[in-house]
Amino acid sequence: MNNKEITRDDDADPSLDLHSNYDSSEIIGTWFNCDPDTRQIHHLSIIDSNGELYIQVFAALSNSHLDWGTSKIAPFISIPDSNLIGGFTCSFDFGFMETQICSNIKRGILVIQAYNIFKDNSGRPNYYSREFFNQ
C-alpha cells in the first residue's frame, strides 16, 4: 500500500517510484545563446562532478563575457517520460542583486528563464528574461 502524501495526482505517478537516479546526458555540455545580440547570458556550461550538477554562466557585458562563477543545480525530471532531466533551477547571489534561474529542455533547446532581483535599494525594478540556448 502506498501511503505517501500527495498534493496532486502526479505526485503519485508510478514513474516516480521507478527512477531513483537522474539521467543528465541531455543537459551536460556547453550551451550558447541562439541570439547573437543577447544582453543576457551569452553561454553556459553544465558539468557533472561526483554525481552533482553544476552550472557556470558567462554573461554578455560590453562586448565581452562576465564569468558569474559556478552554482549547484537542482535537477527535475519531466514525468512520466523517464529519468531524463527535463529542467533545473539554480541561483546566483551577487550581493547587490540575485538571479534565480528556472530552465527546461525542449527538442534540443535549453530554455532559460531568469528572475532578477535587485537588493541595493537602487529603485530598479526586478525583471524577467527568457532566452534560448543550443549546443
Next chain:
Amino acid sequence: MQSSSPNSAPMIDPKLLGTWNNTWKKTTEIRQFKLIQDASTLWMEIEDPTSEDNRIKRSKVKIYTSSPNSNKVVAYEVTFELEEMIAKMSINYNKGILIIACFHLYKEGNHATDYFTRQFYSKVGQH
C-alpha cells in the same frame, strides 16, 4: 482591422539569411534548410525527405509585417510541393530561433493521415 500604407518596403532581417539546423538531433522532420535573398524576394531551400534522391526544393517565402503600416517583418509562410505531400509552413523568429509550424498534407492516393509538427531551428555558424 488596421489600414494604411507603410512608409517603405518590408525589410528582411539579414540575420535570417543562411543555413539553419533543427535543434533536435532525433528529428524525423526537416533537418536543415537555407534562406536566401534574391533582390526583395526571400527563398527557402530544403531537401525533399519524400524523394528518393533527397533532391533540393526551392520555394518563395511570403513575408508578413507586424501591422499594415509597418515594414518590420515578423512572420513568414512558405509551401513546398514535395513528391508525396504538400508541406505548408508558418514561420516566426524569436531570439535566435526560427520556429516552424508545418501542416503536412498527403497527396491523393496516399492513405497516411495529414499531420502537424512544430520544430525549432538555430542558425549554423552563430557561435
